[in-house]
Structure formats: C-alpha cells, structure tokens
Amino acid sequence: MTEDSRGIAAELNGLYERVLGMAALVEARLQAVMQAFISRDGERFADIVGSDARINALHIEFDELCFRLIALHQPVAVDLRMIVSVLK
Numbered sequence: 001m002t003e004d005s006r007g008i009a010a011e012l013n014g015l016y017e018r019v020l021g022m023a024a025l026v027e028a029r030l031q032a033v034m035q036a037f038i039s040r041d042g043e044r045f046a047d048i049v050g051s052d053a054r055i056n057a058l059h060i061e062f063d064e065l066c067f068r069l070i071a072l073h074q075p076v077a078v079d080l081r082m083i084v085s086v087l088k
Helices: 003-038 042-050 053-073 077-087
Strands: none
Touching: 003 042, 003 053, 003 077, 053 077
16 A cells, blocks of 8 residues: 555545544434424524534535545545545
C-alpha cells in the first residue's frame, strides 16, 4: 500500500466515522420530533426544528471534505461510490 493510498484510506475512515456520528444525531433528533408530535408539544417541536444548525453545518463540512477527496486523490470504484453516497 502506497503512502497516498494509506492517506485516502485514513481520510475515508474518518469521513465514515463522522457520517455515523451525524446519523446518530439525526436519529436522536427524529425521535425527539416524533415525541413532540405525539404529545402535540408545539413549543418543543419548534425548539427541535430550530436547532438544526449543527446538522446543517455537518452537511456542509461533508460536502467540502468529499470534494477535496475527489480533487486531491481521484478515487475510483468503492471509494468513489462511498464519497458520492455521502454527497447525496
């Protein structure tokens, strides 16, 4: 394995871990929204929806990281599919 392939592998693993973290955050947010919906707690619902800034910021960070990975490493096959999946 070359130094470059180890570099992209490490970056892809980091991206994967961060996506999993974001998924956990989104899952927790979805559960909270559903509880607010079921209990008809409009104030709590508005608070939850209004605090989406962290998720939006992560989305932007992921986009920037993915475009940087594509530009610098020119990934192919499985690596490129993973990056494109994160972009979507």
